[in-house]
Amino acid sequence: DQKYEYIVTSTPRPGVGQITLNRPKALNALCSPLMTELNAALRAFDRDESKSIGAVVLTGSDRAFAAGADIKEMKDLEFSSAYGRDFIKAWSELTEITLPIIAAVNGYALGGGCELAMMADIMYCGPKAVFGQPEIKLGVIPGAGGSQRLTRAIGKSKAMEIILTGKNFTAEEAEKWGLASKVFESPEACVNGALDTAEVIASYGRLAVKAGKEVVNQAYETGLAEGVKYERRIFHGLFASKDQKIGMTAFANKQKPEWSHE
Ligand code: CO8
DSSP: OTTOSSEEEEEEETTEEEEEEOOGGGTTOBOHHHHHHHHHHHHHHHTOTTOOOOEEEEEOOSSEEEOOBOHHHHTTOOHHHHHHTTTTGGGGGGGGOOSOEEEEEOSEEETHHHHHHHHSSEEEEOTTOEEEOGGGGGTOOOOSSHHHHHHHHHOHHHHHHHHHHOOOEEHHHHHHTTSSSEEOSSHHHHHHHHHHHHHHHHTSOHHHHHHHHHHHHHTTTSOHHHHHHHHHHHHHHGGGSHHHHHHHHHHHTTOOOOOOOO
């Protein structure tokens, strides 16, 4: 796909789409055109009629996942246009994608870069990943969900420390605190690990995977009783899918299921 300037897209494994942020001169700083391309590429994978893609890996370079929003682009922004055009809102499009997204983070994931990684469904990182919300040093605060997602992931005291001091944190800390699920021994191992997991997810029925993502996300939006009821309703609905019959019949017959994605 050569239609993009700031990203590279590929399908490196069966059922797996990969998006690589590719703006090396600015450490993948997330300028508006890059975000427009990222959203377009994610939508293209998500809406593929053939349902050929079942999971997406989002990564950057060894040096930087993304060093944040583009400070040079942002520096002269005024309140009227920031508020008037709801600056940064378009970033949330990523959270409307129904395919699972795995972030493979190597190098800098700062500010908007950290926020982008936190919007993914699963986060893996390499040994030299550097996370942080340094916005306070620029006279602002996180603007793409950082204060909310970081707090939910690692708790109030640590989130306050990071957001109010602007200090970075390491791959080991991200894993220990539950922000990332795994640290790999090298950047390549991190990307490969993400592709492996994406391939496993993509080997299942698309509807069940979509439902699984939806119900986990619901845990962030509702109380426990409501959430459990929500899960049960979605679970009930899956008995109307062909894949439920295919999966359970295959188990009973000791066969491998051939998913219809319907
Ligand atoms: N924006 C624009 N350009 C950047 C950015 C960025 N965020 N980060 C790096 N670059 C550019 C540098 O300006 C430099 O360009 P040039 O070669 O033209 O001078 C090039 O990338 C290479 O960077 P460095 O020379 O600085 O590389 P170093 O290895 O010395 O340092 C660092 C790497 C530590 C990552 C350093 O570049 C840095 O501190 N970057 C900024 C990190 C940062 O503050 N990020 C947060 C930005 S704010 C944000 O993301 C807010 C999110 C949404 C909020 C909305 C608010 C309204």
